[in-house]
Amino acid sequence: MRAAEQAAMDGGVSEWELMQRAGEGAAQWVARIAAGRAVTVLCGPGNNGGDGYVIAESLKRRGVEVVVVAPREPGTDTAKTARSHFQGEIADSELPSSQVYVDCLFGYGLSRRVEGVFAELLERLAAVPGFKIAIDVPSSVASDSGELLGPEVSYDLTLALGGWKLAHFTMPAMAMMGVKRLVDIGLALPGDAPRLSVTPSISAPATDAHKYKRGLLAIVAGEMPGAPILAAEAAMRAGAGYVKLASEHSHPDAPADLVIVDGPLSETMADDRLSAILVGPGLGRGDDARKRLQIALATSRPAIVDADALHLLDPEMLGQIDASNIAVTPHEGELTALCRTFGIDAASKLERARALHEKTGMTVLAKGPDNLLVGASGVRFFPTGSSWLSTAGTGDVLAGIAASRLAVHGDLFKACGEAVWLHQEAAHLLGPAFTASELAAVVSEAMERFL
Numbered sequence: 001m002r003a004a005e006q007a008a009m010d011g012g013v014s015e016w017e018l019m020q021r022a023g024e025g026a027a028q029w030v031a032r033i034a035a036g037r038a039v040t041v042l043c044g045p046g047n048n049g050g051d052g053y054v055i056a057e058s059l060k061r062r063g064v065e066v067v068v069v070a071p072r073e074p075g076t077d078t079a080k081t082a083r084s085h086f087q088g089e090i091a092d093s094e095l096p097s098s099q100v101y102v103d104c105l106f107g108y109g110l111s112r113r114v115e116g117v118f119a120e121l122l123e124r125l126a127a128v129p130g131f132k133i134a135i136d137v138p139s140s141v142a143s144d145s146g147e148l149l150g151p152e153v154s155y156d157l158t159l160a161l162g163g164w165k166l167a168h169f170t171m172p173a174m175a176m177m178g179v180k181r182l183v184d185i186g187l188a189l190p191g192d193a194p195r196l197s198v199t200p201s202i203s204a205p206a207t208d209a210h211k212y213k214r215g216l217l218a219i220v221a222g223e224m225p226g227a228p229i230l231a232a233e234a235a236m237r238a239g240a241g242y243v244k245l246a247s248e249h250s251h252p253d254a255p256a257d258l259v260i261v262d263g264p265l266s267e268t269m270a271d272d273r274l275s276a277i278l279v280g281p282g283l284g285r286g287d288d289a290r291k292r293l294q295i296a297l298a299t300s301r302p303a304i305v306d307a308d309a310l311h312l313l314d315p316e317m318l319g320q321i322d323a324s325n326i327a328v329t330p331h332e333g334e335l336t337a338l339c340r341t342f343g344i345d346a347a348s349k350l351e352r353a354r355a356l357h358e359k360t361g362m363t364v365l366a367k368g369p370d371n372l373l374v375g376a377s378g379v380r381f382f383p384t385g386s387s388w389l390s391t392a393g394t395g396d397v398l399a400g401i402a403a404s405r406l407a408v409h410g411d412l413f414k415a416c417g418e419a420v421w422l423h424q425e426a427a428h429l430l431g432p433a434f435t436a437s438e439l440a441a442v443v444s445e446a447m448e449r450f451l
């Protein structure tokens with residue numbers, strides 16, 4: 001953001017002009033939401049506070065009753081200019097009772113824990129009823145990491161100025177933000193900046209399609225039979241023409257349309273019609289599991305590696321194969337384990353996922369409420385999905401979808417992105433408290449949204 005703002009200023013747009021665009025753009029939202037009700041604007045000492053004075057003055061011009069609370073005088077030149085244009089009432093620390101609150105204490109300049117008078121104000125804001133709007137980011141979150149540096153306030157709306165910050169799609173910050181909207185202030189973001197994933201577009205099979213052309217996916221099963229079946233149920237509904245389960249177990253409950261191959265894994269993997277592989281769900285972590293993983297990866301087919309397999313991957317194993325053919329789909333704990341194995345010592349989820357991609361060449365889908373994809377096409381965040389996905393087995397479903405999409409087109413980055421969207425849409429269709437097999441069962445219905 002700082003680079004984009006600097007580029008705009010180098011191009012002749014002053015910081016004051018940018019602040020006016022930001023403040024006016026935000027004030028339009030606030031005025032509509034206030035709809036005649038009184039508004040309190042909390043202004044901090046930096047340019048986030050400056051935005052607050054612009055918002056307050058704009059609201060006043062529109063006839064809205066507005067009070068500014070500012071515990072400190074503005075410290076930057078541009079915020080001082082904004083302050084000098086505001087003609088209304090300013091209180092120094094008492095939070096008046098109001099129906100709409102606009103929080104402009106700190107934006108991306110927050111550099112340490114919020115304490116003293118600012119922390120007290122945020123605690124009071126957390127406790128009062130009313131509609132709460134965070135300007136740019138909630139004032140107690142670090143915009144680059146999503147870390148919480150002060151009192152937790154639950155906002156109804158967060159207005160990002162000029163571009164999304166990492167915190168908008170990273171836990172724990174994103175959970176506080178309510179609805180998120182972007183206010184355009186005419187900035188051009190650099191091409192390699194992390195981006196929000198755009199809704200994918202999925203094609204129906206071509207007219208001359210047959211099962212192999214649509215993609216043959218092999219799922220490598222292991223010690224625990226349930227998880228790979230769940231992944232297969234999802235994969236069969238996510239586009240692949242043919243899903244095979246390579247397993248040495250009997251699966252009396254497997255669906256009749258799932259082909260189970262019980263011969264030696266190396267023979268199953270030798271099929272040159274294989275388009276993609278999924279390995280990990282239910283694999284186990286013993287010597288046999290390790291051997292099966294090695295055989296699967298030795299095929300050099302594009303692969304989704306998940307669950308148990310993430311605890312078996314190591315630099316030696318990756319050294320023998322082309323790791324750019326692999327996407328890993330770790331949750332928080334698995335990402336930590338991978339970072340330990342590959343000697344990565346980074347703090348935030350983004351830094352860890354990025355370092356893992358850079359060090360190994362693997363595509364990394366760091367899943368969770370704040371899904372994050374890092375790979376050949378850069379970094380993607382995803383809109384917030386259903387929190388009901390936090391149930392056992394949904395990770396196997398996600399892996400099955402990703403592997404199925406991979407079998408269709410062979411693009412790891414695209415397959416992982418599509419999988420997140422399909423998974424969330426399937427959850428959305430089910431509403432509350434579903435099971436993982438119910439989730440797998442509606443993946444084809446979810447696909448309808450993206451065709």
Ligand SMILES: NC(=O)C1=CN([C@@H]2O[C@H](COP(=O)(O)OP(=O)(O)OC[C@H]3O[C@@H](n4cnc5c(N)ncnc54)[C@H](OP(=O)(O)O)[C@@H]3O)[C@@H](O)[C@H]2O)[C@@H](O)CC1
Pocket residue numbers: 005015018019020022044045046047048049050051075076105106107108109110111112113114115118135136137161162185
């Ligand atoms: N630049 C642009 O073109 C545009 C920027 N825009 C807006 O500017 C925002 C960024 O503004 P910013 O960089 O001035 O930082 P901001 O978030 O207001 O806070 C920094 C101030 O707080 C202080 N401070 C920090 N931590 C503290 C703490 N824990 N407890 C107490 N004090 C603390 C710090 O002072 P310090 O004591 O560290 O010297 C400094 O005074 C951005 O989010 C967007 O809203 C838009 O107008 C569009 C155009």
Ligand SMILES: [K+]
Pocket residue numbers: 048103104105106107134135136137138139
């Ligand atoms: K803020």
